[in-house]
Amino acid sequence: MNFNLNKVTRENLKKLKPYSSARDEYVADGSPMVFLDANENPFENGVNRYPDPRQRRLKSALAQQKDISIENMLLGNGSDEVLDLIFRAFCEPQRDNIVTLPPTYGMYKVLAGINAIENREVLLTENFQPDVESILKTVDSNSKLLFLCSPNNPTGNSFSEEKIIRLLQGFQGLVVIDEAYIDFSTGTSWAKKLQEHPNLIVTQTLSKAYGLAGIRLGICIASEDIISILHKIKPPYNINELTQKRALKRLEGAARIRLEISEILNQKKLLLKGLKHVKFIEKIYPSDANFVLVKVDDADKRYQQLLDMGIVTRNRSNQPLCENTLRFTIGTPDENIKLVMALKEIN
Numbered sequence: 001m002n003f004n005l006n007k008v009t010r011e012n013l014k015k016l017k018p019y020s021s022a023r024d025e026y027v028a029d030g031s032p033m034v035f036l037d038a039n040e041n042p043f044e045n046g047v048n049r050y051p052d053p054r055q056r057r058l059k060s061a062l063a064q065q066k067d068i069s070i071e072n073m074l075l076g077n078g079s080d081e082v083l084d085l086i087f088r089a090f091c092e093p094q095r096d097n098i099v100t101l102p103p104t105y106g107m108y109k110v111l112a113g114i115n116a117i118e119n120r121e122v123l124l125t126e127n128f129q130p131d132v133e134s135i136l137k138t139v140d141s142n143s144k145l146l147f148l149c150s151p152n153n154p155t156g157n158s159f160s161e162e163k164i165i166r167l168l169q170g171f172q173g174l175v176v177i178d179e180a181y182i183d184f185s186t187g188t189s190w191a192k193k194l195q196e197h198p199n200l201i202v203t204q205t206l207s208k209a210y211g212l213a214g215i216r217l218g219i220c221i222a223s224e225d226i227i228s229i230l231h232k233i234k235p236p237y238n239i240n241e242l243t244q245k246r247a248l249k250r251l252e253g254a255a256r257i258r259l260e261i262s263e264i265l266n267q268k269k270l271l272l273k274g275l276k277h278v279k280f281i282e283k284i285y286p287s288d289a290n291f292v293l294v295k296v297d298d299a300d301k302r303y304q305q306l307l308d309m310g311i312v313t314r315n316r317s318n319q320p321l322c323e324n325t326l327r328f329t330i331g332t333p334d335e336n337i338k339l340v341m342a343l344k345e346i347n
């Protein structure tokens, strides 16, 4: 594998000297100090100070829980910010391209548009797996990023390990594996494989299984070299103090998080059983995530009927290979019963 990080990094960043904030220059060690360095209001209210730009406490809690080293980690204001940083670090506007595999998460394409990067789409196969040959034929020397969402949104399935390895080895650019739903899956995270694959970037989020969508916290896991490039361009205080505190508090209750995940997975089993008895559901796709994709007779009609009964689902019919599909998030036991009852009632 002849991956060359220098070759995929934008020229302007190689020379860039990042902004150095007051809280970067002086690192508090806990001893009592007088802070007159950042033009803050000195009167304490809990958030009058700038947050730690390197999120040391939060990162060490995450590092411990996920068994990854702090040097391999960068935090973002949601994984959406992480994805945007990746674009801005490696893709030269108007020149470079990325490869995405529809049907998949819509944000990659939007970010490509925002950053003026060509998006080359290679459809997943019929059973929603990457088409390795077509992908490797589609890339060229300006292909910087390949996005693999596994488990994939909206289809719910994980990608074959063997195919992912062939892509990691055959592609000269960076392979971004979006693991937003990894905590619901029985598969192991690719974050364990950074050593073998220098061109691997894994993204995760606290928005789904960790129950913290409202605080906006995403994680980028990659080699130290990749992380230091991203670190150069991240906004200094991108993770605010309230987010850091709230995330730390939630991580202290790791047992509670695990319990919620297993309850969601139990509920998924029950929901799948219920869905089998709905006449107009033609297919239920296998899911490693906290949602299920189903094929129905007429998605627009069923979507509207559910909406009229106060149930909001996602109509994914406009995505390729997803004609007449609806995506249901696993809710509370009550909500899932409501969904199944509603589906049985309409005709």
Ligand SMILES: *Cc1c(COP(=O)(O)O)cnc(C)c1O
Binding pocket: 077, 078, 079, 080, 081, 105, 149, 153, 178, 180, 204, 205, 206, 207, 213, 216, 217, 218
């Ligand atoms: C929900 C989702 C995200 C978004 O994560 P945030 O951390 O909330 O920005 C990223 N990727 C996929 C595939 C998702 O479904």
